[in-house]
Amino acid sequence: xxxxxxxxxxxxxxxxxxxxxxxxxxxxxxxxxxxxxxxxxxxxxxxxxxxxxxxxxxxxxxxxxxxxxxxxxxxxxxxxxxxxxxxxxxxxxxxxxxxxxxxxxxxxxxxxxxxxxxxxxxxxxxxxxxxxxxxxxxxxxxxxxxxxxxxxxxxxxxxxxxxxxxxxxxxxxxxxxxxxxxxxxxxxxxxxxxxxxxxxxxxxxxxxxxxxxxxxxxxxxxxxxxxxxxxxxxxxxxxxxxxxxxxxxxxxxxxxxxxxxxxxxxxxxxxxxxxxxxxxxxxxxxxxxxxxxxxxxxxxxxxxxxxxxxxxxxxxxxxxxxxxxxxxxxxxxxxxxxxxxxxxxxxxxxxxxxxxxxxxxxxxxxxxxxxxxxxxxxxxxxxxxxxxxxxxxxxxxxxxxxxxxxxxxxxxxxxxxxxxxxxxxxxxxxxxxxxxxxxxxxxxxxxxxxxxxxxxxxxxxxxxxxxxxxxxxxxxxxxxxxxxxxxxxxxxxxxxxxxxxxxxxxxxxxxx
Numbered sequence: 001x002x003x004x005x006x007x008x009x010x011x012x013x014x015x016x017x018x019x020x021x022x023x024x025x026x027x028x029x030x031x032x033x034x035x036x037x038x039x040x041x042x043x044x045x046x047x048x049x050x051x052x053x054x055x056x057x058x059x060x061x062x063x064x065x066x067x068x069x070x071x072x073x074x075x076x077x078x079x080x081x082x083x084x085x086x087x088x089x090x091x092x093x094x095x096x097x098x099x100x101x102x103x104x105x106x107x108x109x110x111x112x113x114x115x116x117x118x119x120x121x122x123x124x125x126x127x128x129x130x131x132x133x134x135x136x137x138x139x140x141x142x143x144x145x146x147x148x149x150x151x152x153x154x155x156x157x158x159x160x161x162x163x164x165x166x167x168x169x170x171x172x173x174x175x176x177x178x179x180x181x182x183x184x185x186x187x188x189x190x191x192x193x194x195x196x197x198x199x200x201x202x203x204x205x206x207x208x209x210x211x212x213x214x215x216x217x218x219x220x221x222x223x224x225x226x227x228x229x230x231x232x233x234x235x236x237x238x239x240x241x242x243x244x245x246x247x248x249x250x251x252x253x254x255x256x257x258x259x260x261x262x263x264x265x266x267x268x269x270x271x272x273x274x275x276x277x278x279x280x281x282x283x284x285x286x287x288x289x290x291x292x293x294x295x296x297x298x299x300x301x302x303x304x305x306x307x308x309x310x311x312x313x314x315x316x317x318x319x320x321x322x323x324x325x326x327x328x329x330x331x332x333x334x335x336x337x338x339x340x341x342x343x344x345x346x347x348x349x350x351x352x353x354x355x356x357x358x359x360x361x362x363x364x365x366x367x368x369x370x371x372x373x374x375x376x377x378x379x380x381x382x383x384x385x386x387x388x389x390x391x392x393x394x395x396x397x398x399x400x401x402x403x404x405x406x407x408x409x410x411x412x413x414x415x416x417x418x419x420x421x422x423x424x425x426x427x428x429x430x431x432x433x434x435x436x437x438x439x440x441x442x443x444x445x446x447x448x449x450x451x452x453x454x455x456x457x458x459x460x461x462x463x464x465x466x467x468x469x470x471x472x473x474x475x476x477x478x479x480x481x482x483x484x485x486x487x488x489x490x491x492x493x494x495x496x497x498x499x500x501x502x503x504x505x506x507x508x509x510x511x512x
Contacts, residue, residue, distance in 0.1 A: 008033075008035055009035060010033045010034060010035055010036065010071075010074075011037075011073060011170055012070075012071070014032050014033075014069075014070055014071075015071070016030070017029070017031070017066060017068035018068055019052050019056065026052040026225055027056075027066070028224075028225045030053060030222065030225070030226060031227055032227050034218075035217070035218065037196060037199050037200075038196065038201060038202075038218060039216055040201070040204070041203075041219045042203060042205045042220050043209070043219060043222070044247055044446070045223065045418070045446040045449065046417045047416040047418075047419075048223055048247075048446075049225040049226075054092060054094075054205065057085065057092070058092040059083070059084050059085040060082060063078035063079055063080060064078075072088055072090070088169075089166075089168055089169030089170055090168070091162075091166060091170070091171050091172065092172045093156075093163060093172070095174045097155055097156065099158060101146065101147045102146060102147075102148065105130060105142075105144070105145055105146075105150070105161075106144065108162060109130050109143075109162045109165050110126050110162075110165060111162075113165070115129065127143055130161070134158075134161055137191055138187075138191070139161070153184030156180065157188070157191070160195075171195065171200055171201070171202045171203070172205075173203070173204045175206060175207065176188060176206070177206065177208060177211060178207075178443060181472065182304070184305075189215045192204065192215055207447070209240045216233050217234055218232050218234075219231040219243065221247055223248070229246045231243075248447065255447065255479065256480055257451065257455055257458060259458045259461065262461055262462050264297040265294055266295055267292060267294055267333065268293050268297075268331070268434060268435055269291075269292070269435050269466060269468075270293075270328075270330040271290060271327065271328070272327055273328065274291070274312075274326075274327035274328075275287050275288055275325070275326045275327050276289075276323045276324070277325075278321070278324075279324060285311050285323070285490050286308045286312055286315065289327070289492055290492065291485060294466065295434075295466055296461045297461065297467070298467045299468050299469070300469050300478075300480065300485070301468060301469065301471075301477075301484075301485050302471065302474065302477045302484055302510060303486060303488055304510050304511070307487040308487055310470065312470075313351060313470060314351075316338075316344075317338075317344045317351040318342070318343055319338065319339065320340070320341055331434075332434065345433075348431070348432065348434040349433055349436075349437070350428035350429070350431060350435070350436045350437065352424055352425055352436070352437065352438050352439060352441060353424075353439055354439040354470070361412050362412070363412050364411065365412060367409070367410055367412055367423055368390060368391060368408040368409060370412050370424075371398065371408070371423060372385075372390050372427075374427050374430060375393075375430045378393070378430075395408055397426040398426065400426070401423075402422060402456075403426070404419050405419060417444045418445040418450075418452070418453075421441070421442070421449070425456065429460075435466050435467075435468070436465055436467045436468070437467075437470070438470065439470045440470060440471060440472065441453055441471070442473070450476075457469075469481060474503040474507065477498075478498055478501060478502075478506075481498040482497070482498055483496065483497055483498060486506055486510055487510070488510050489512055493509040494509045
């Protein structure tokens with residue numbers, strides 16, 4: 001590992017950090033330093049040890065349960081609980097936001113460290129202080145709104161406001177942009193730069209290497225629980241391929257693997273004049289959509305958040321939100337009227353949701369349980385599930401998508417994000433669909449796991465499957481699609497061959 005030069009003012013130093021769980025060495029002699037007033041990014045594949053390291057820094061894993069030393073301002077810290085790290089000015093913002101939806105923004109900001117006067121909560125001062133800290137972030141929002149009524153981008157900034165209200169000196173963010181739109185991502189990164197300029201040090205964990213390179217002053221790469229290299233981006237030129245090489249331990253020449261010898265065949269799926277009205281919101285969310293997908297083709301769907309991409313997928317796959325739909329849908333030349341996800345599955349369709357943790361997987365259950373969840377009819381004998389057949393089927397798909405786990409009995413919630421996504425994919429491959437809808441198939445997973453998902457996609461279309469891929473990452477849409485539908489304001493703004501498109505041309509159409 002490359003050391004920072006001597007004489008530099010380091011706010012945080014991790015020396016020889018090691019952490020073991022039963023049968024697993026999560027961290028092995030991890031060493032890195034963070035300079036005061038910089039943005040330091042931690043990158044690595046899923047399972048590299050980033051989240052474990054954050055839990056040590058925040059006191060979730062208390063002193064004595066790990067090896068090595070944590071120094072803050074050159075003083076060794078021995079955190080026994082989260083409150084200990086907060087007391088010295090460290091704040092952690094996890095990927096899963098710790099906000100209470102039924103409380104207001106100002107209540108969330110000061111929850112746990114309420115402002116009091118005469119032993120009572122001083123609500124006027126709380127609201128006033130909330131407005132001040134929100135203004136510092138450039139967030140023009142009424143602090144009396146409930147968290148459930150604002151978007152995820154605002155929620156992320158409320159988490160930062162909560163940290164700033166505690167006079168934070170070191171802000172640690174775990175995948176802060178994973179669920180954000182491009183506009184919200186750009187806004188958040190600029191806020192991090194502004195906080196840096198005000199003297200607040202930030203440590204950010206991210207899989208999005210373009211964002212890392214856009215904002216990082218220094219970068220530390222973890223691989224297999226070890227710190228392998230640190231880059232100082234202010235004194236050396238660092239490119240994505242440099243980071244990827246150290247993350248995966250090898251060169252990846254083409255992040256988006258080519259599909260050789262795959263020719264689109266006959267028509268598999270078609271929408272005609274597809275219009276979707278949402279009675280809950282009282283508005284039309286999709287209007288006059290016409291779309292075709294051929295056998296062995298990957299069709300990309302691009303557009304801004306809120307343009308109607310996920311609503312399109314849900315309306316196709318059994319219309320579980322119960323939208324009012326007009327128009328025609330054809331699968332393999334026959335018109336279909338699907339009133340449930342079960343009907344869609346029986347019609348050989350599958351949908352991998354954008355939110356695998358909430359809607360795609362049962363995290364407290366095993367890989368075996370999750371893999372067979374959509375195909376219980378195939379393994380049921382009478383009223384009972386055939387255990388041997390379930391294990392055999394789960395084991396086959398466990399191997400076919402390359403899940404890295406101890407066995408099919410491992411609990412899904414203990415897997416890395418990339419391996420959870422593979423289980424989610426295996427679950428939908430078991431019913432043997434002819435049309436597979438992938439909604440944000442690589443959200444929150446590292447570059448190595450992304451490549452594995454892309455290779456699986458290529459193999460599926462090579463074997464004749466058709467894929468509709470919804471993605472917010474324009475390089476992914478361009479790199480993996482044969483044709484691209486650009487959705488803007490609930491309509492199709494354009495349809496282009498991927499080889500003729502650019503990020504700029506797609507974004508221009510998406511903006512409208």
